[in-house]
Amino acid sequence: MSAAIAKLSGQGFLHHLTWLVLRLLPFVGMVFLWDFASRAFDVPVLFPGPLSTWNKAVQLIADGQLQADILISLWRIAVGFVLGSLLGMTLGLMMGLSRPIADTLGPFVHTLRFIGPIAWISAVMMWFGLGETSKVVLIVYTTTFVVLISTMIGVMTIHPNKLRAARVFGARGFRLFAHVTLPAALPHVLTGARLAMMNSFMTIIAAEMVAAREGLGFLIFNSRQWMEVDAIFVGMITLGLLGLLADRLMTLLTRVLFRRFRPADA
Amino acid sequence: MSFIAFRDVGFRYGEREDAGNSILRGLDLEIARGTFYVLLGPSGCGKTTALNLLAGFEAPRSGSVLVEGRPVQQPGMDRVVIFQGDDSLYPWLTALENVEFPLRMMGRGAAERRSRAEAWLARVGLANHAAKFPHQLSGGMKQRIQIARALVCDAPVLLMDEPFGALDAQTRTILQDELVDICAGSGATVLFITHDIAEAIILADRIGVMRAGPGSALKDEFELDLPRPRNRGSVEFAAVYNRIQRVLGEEVQKVVMREAAA
Numbered sequence: 001m002s003a004a005i006a007k008l009s010g011q012g013f014l015h016h017l018t019w020l021v022l023r024l025l026p027f028v029g030m031v032f033l034w035d036f037a038s039r040a041f042d043v044p045v046l047f048p049g050p051l052s053t054w055n056k057a058v059q060l061i062a063d064g065q066l067q068a069d070i071l072i073s074l075w076r077i078a079v080g081f082v083l084g085s086l087l088g089m090t091l092g093l094m095m096g097l098s099r100p101i102a103d104t105l106g107p108f109v110h111t112l113r114f115i116g117p118i119a120w121i122s123a124v125m126m127w128f129g130l131g132e133t134s135k136v137v138l139i140v141y142t143t144t145f146v147v148l149i150s151t152m153i154g155v156m157t158i159h160p161n162k163l164r165a166a167r168v169f170g171a172r173g174f175r176l177f178a179h180v181t182l183p184a185a186l187p188h189v190l191t192g193a194r195l196a197m198m199n200s201f202m203t204i205i206a207a208e209m210v211a212a213r214e215g216l217g218f219l220i221f222n223s224r225q226w227m228e229v230d231a232i233f234v235g236m237i238t239l240g241l242l243g244l245l246a247d248r249l250m251t252l253l254t255r256v257l258f259r260r261f262r263p264a265d266a
Numbered sequence: 267m268s269f270i271a272f273r274d275v276g277f278r279y280g281e282r283e284d285a286g287n288s289i290l291r292g293l294d295l296e297i298a299r300g301t302f303y304v305l306l307g308p309s310g311c312g313k314t315t316a317l318n319l320l321a322g323f324e325a326p327r328s329g330s331v332l333v334e335g336r337p338v339q340q341p342g343m344d345r346v347v348i349f350q351g352d353d354s355l356y357p358w359l360t361a362l363e364n365v366e367f368p369l370r371m372m373g374r375g376a377a378e379r380r381s382r383a384e385a386w387l388a389r390v391g392l393a394n395h396a397a398k399f400p401h402q403l404s405g406g407m408k409q410r411i412q413i414a415r416a417l418v419c420d421a422p423v424l425l426m427d428e429p430f431g432a433l434d435a436q437t438r439t440i441l442q443d444e445l446v447d448i449c450a451g452s453g454a455t456v457l458f459i460t461h462d463i464a465e466a467i468i469l470a471d472r473i474g475v476m477r478a479g480p481g482s483a484l485k486d487e488f489e490l491d492l493p494r495p496r497n498r499g500s501v502e503f504a505a506v507y508n509r510i511q512r513v514l515g516e517e518v519q520k521v522v523m524r525e526a527a528a
Contacts, residue, residue: 164349164354165354168347169343175371183356
């Protein structure tokens with residue numbers, strides 16, 4: 001208790017305050033710049049300032065619409081991200097471990113990953129309709145390749161002496177995999193998952209813009225029809241803040257669950 | 267029959283033999299049980315290849331590598347390796363868990379694993395660092411973990427591939443002296459690779475000097491009967507050093523000349 005108080009007073013408190021102010025500074029600067037630009041543009045309907053955007057946000061929250069859009073978008077991302085990460089990790093481990101599998105699937109994977117999820121939207125919508133399945137499929141698709149590639153690289157770059165030492169100590173087959181290959185590749189898997197999270201955010205917006213009745217992408221796209229640029233801004237800012245939150249959350253989870261396997265902290 | 271034997275061993279990379287790809291050719295080498303054998307040679311002469319063949323990481327193209335008359339088939343707990351550098355340690359395991367690793371692979375119980383690993387960590391002076399991860403330890407401490415991890419296996423054969431090569435001179439000297447203490451009375455047979463003559467004299471019962479590659483083999487052998495611990499500053503030490511230097515120096519010279527010509 002006394003330690004906590006000491007931390008919050010004097011130097012500790014100042015330190016934390018500086019920490020917070022420094023990180024908020026770019027955001028505050030951006031708001032001022034935005035306000036200035038909005039006034040200079042001088043057509044508030046087309047380029048609303050921070051204040052009218054804030055008012056719009058308050059209104060959207062009061063209506064309950066923003067919360068609903070956030071929840072549905074996050075749910076789609078979460079399901080697709082988890083499934084895609086598992087699929088990508090499995091395929092990446094297989095390709096990293098087996099030269100024949102890597103040779104067989106390699107060119108195919110490298111072709112497919114350049115047909116981005118956005119190129120698939122039209123076809124996927126026709127096959128799976130406007131419901132949840134189509135969005136989840138697209139998120140799975142976009143997540144899989146990023147996690148796959150980094151997992152495969154993680155397995156392939158394990159230093160040979162790690163595997164040689166394990167073989168000296170009698171590890172073969174599954175034991176070698178479970179005790180050396182998997183833990184050694186795990187930091188790469190986690191880094192891949194973190195990058196894939198960003199891709200998921202991009203993909204969900206595109207998918208919801210093209211075909212959806214709700215979600216942040218729908219909010220951003222639909223508001224154009226009513227010339228509600230302030231609502232578009234609310235959607236964009238929400239997206240950025242959710243992304244930051246998701247990224248921090250993943251870093252935190254990684255640190256707690258996989259403390260030993262820490263990927264480069266940032 | 268000697269304990270360890272290389273019989274007319276040849277090794278090369280690639281299918282067909284051509285001018286430069288032969289690493290070892292006609293290597294004959296015998297090591298008696300309990301001997302600390304140091305293999306000296308200029309860089310690129312195939313010393314590490316010889317160790318890899320005995321470890322079972324590679325298979326000879328011709329000839330045979332035998333332990334107690336049986337050809338080496340694959341890596342095993344009877345021939346434990348201490349690698350150069352720290353890449354063979356597992357960064358997600360603590361120092362203690364790294365030392366426990368071989369026992370875990372052997373399927374030993376948690377209590378036995380812990381007590382044996384702790385005993386060896388203490389033996390190499392890391393008792394107070396058991397809970398630390400490798401990246402929290404210095405280069406010399408990481409090599410101590412490797413030594414503990416190898417010796418916890420009670421293996422009859424220890425293979426050391428320039429284990430102190432990446433350390434600073436002071437740390438290297440200390441670890442050499444400690445290794446002499448640890449190996450004395452352990453009864454283990456050691457094959458130790460180095461290009462450092464002084465290191466060889468401190469450690470060895472017997473020293474083999476290899477020719478410059480390609481197609482290297484044993485050039486000369488020296489029996490060392492200086493009492494231990496050996497004094498780096500003594501007259502006897504200097505005399506042995508000079509004898510070996512003359513033999514090894516010619517081979518190093520060949521490598522230098524060839525590199526200058528290329």
